[in-house]
Amino acid sequence: MQTPLRIRISWPAGHLTATLDDTPTAQSLTQALPLVSTARTWGEEVYFDIGVSVSRETGARQVVEPGTVAFWTDGPTPISQGAECRLASPCNVLGRIDGDPGLLSTVRGGDPVRVELVDA
Numbered sequence: 001m002q003t004p005l006r007i008r009i010s011w012p013a014g015h016l017t018a019t020l021d022d023t024p025t026a027q028s029l030t031q032a033l034p035l036v037s038t039a040r041t042w043g044e045e046v047y048f049d050i051g052v053s054v055s056r057e058t059g060a061r062q063v064v065e066p067g068t069v070a071f072w073t074d075g076p077t078p079i080s081q082g083a084e085c086r087l088a089s090p091c092n093v094l095g096r097i098d099g100d101p102g103l104l105s106t107v108r109g110g111d112p113v114r115v116e117l118v119d120a
Contacts, residue, residue, distance in 0.1 A: 007029075008117075008118050009114070010116075011112065012112070014107075019098055023057060032050060032051060035050055035051060061090055064091070
């Protein structure tokens with residue numbers, strides 16, 4: 001059985017980890033790590049460029065649960081309705097935040113964000 005891939009996402013006010021699914025997009029992301037980017041926010045959503053270009057996967061979704069780690073192939077423009085997390089177009093789901101995704105509320109637009117693999 002393969003060990004799940006985990007990443008650490010860090011910003012000035014905190015950090016969290018996420019467990020990635022075994023998908024082509026997640027594999028492309030892990031090959032680009034470690035990386036540093038600049039955070040952007042839209043409501044309660046946090047997004048940033050990772051410098052990776054991939055195609056939309058068959059299982060791409062437009063509505064996701066809070067705490068979902070996703071990759072927008074078309075670029076981020078969230079259009080949530082009510083309490084849902086709705087993206088402007090389907091995204092490739094990479095995995096889930098480990099623990100409380102509410103920690104992301106401390107990310108501010110313009111914060112540096114570092115993404116790296118967690119040592120197994």
